[in-house]
Amino acid sequence: MGEGVGYMEKNTPFIAVEGPIGAGKTTLAAMLGEHFALPVVKEIVEENPFIDKFYQNMDDWSFQLEMFFLCNRYKQLKETVQEYVMSGKPVVSDYHIFKNLIFSQRTLTGAERDKYEQIYHILTDDLPKPNIMIYIKASLETLLHRIAKRGRPFEQDMDPGYLQQLIEDYEAAMSSLADREPSTIIMTIDANRVDFVQNKNQFEEIASQLKENLS
Ligand SMILES: Nc1ncnc2c1ncn2[C@@H]1O[C@H](COP(=O)(O)OP(=O)(O)O)[C@@H](O)[C@H]1O
Numbered sequence: 001m002g003e004g005v006g007y008m009e010k011n012t013p014f015i016a017v018e019g020p021i022g023a024g025k026t027t028l029a030a031m032l033g034e035h036f037a038l039p040v041v042k043e044i045v046e047e048n049p050f051i052d053k054f055y056q057n058m059d060d061w062s063f064q065l066e067m068f069f070l071c072n073r074y075k076q077l078k079e080t081v082q083e084y085v086m087s088g089k090p091v092v093s094d095y096h097i098f099k100n101l102i103f104s105q106r107t108l109t110g111a112e113r114d115k116y117e118q119i120y121h122i123l124t125d126d127l128p129k130p131n132i133m134i135y136i137k138a139s140l141e142t143l144l145h146r147i148a149k150r151g152r153p154f155e156q157d158m159d160p161g162y163l164q165q166l167i168e169d170y171e172a173a174m175s176s177l178a179d180r181e182p183s184t185i186i187m188t189i190d191a192n193r194v195d196f197v198q199n200k201n202q203f204e205e206i207a208s209q210l211k212e213n214l215s
């Protein structure tokens, strides 16, 4: 069970695990939650009524899909902030709300993209965001392998070009986050070299690095 974390009241650890589809976010967030006895906020995926249609026809379904993800994440972020962050309780989430912009900049264009971004900023600009980011990066081959292993039907015909583009979008977004928010701690894990599932020592190393950043 959990080893517990020390933290500062004024800067409650709000940890986000991020990375492209299939990188291992949900897996690592659950492992860290268990290890440190922290609550874990998990993103809502299967309940999204547009996800099937989106993967069949992105041009027709992107706006509905992005709006659904945004509204759900906004609600979850508000609740997370109220329940944990503002009460000085550390929490780990398997996403950062800014992933909405990473995806929408790839899937939306023109007026719809402008409208979406305005709504994103109206909803989220005044809310606290994660102050620790664990970024899992992985090659296209690794991601495709893990997506196949997870076996969600709607992801099985994913265009590798879309996934490769997301890998690059995530790299750009992380480097822009580092420039924009130097106070956010970013821990990067290369999933092609580090296997926190099979290799206990490698997980312990991530946990100990996180613990250093928490105290
Ligand atoms: N280090 C790993 N080695 C092997 N398989 C992994 C590893 N991390 C995650 N997986 C598997 O890969 C799939 C995707 O992981 P998941 O945590 O759901 O990714 P994400 O939340 O980033 O989309 C799952 O089937 C999971 O069990």
Ligand SMILES: Nc1nc2c(ncn2[C@H]2C[C@H](O)[C@@H](COP(=O)(O)O)O2)c(=O)[nH]1
Pocket: 019, 020, 021, 022, 025, 043, 045, 065, 066, 069, 099, 100, 103, 104, 107, 155
């Ligand atoms: N177009 C978008 N797709 C998204 C978004 N958030 C998640 N997703 C997709 C990607 C996967 O198929 C699935 C779950 O994502 P994981 O990375 O957790 O596996 O949902 C989004 O904002 N826009």
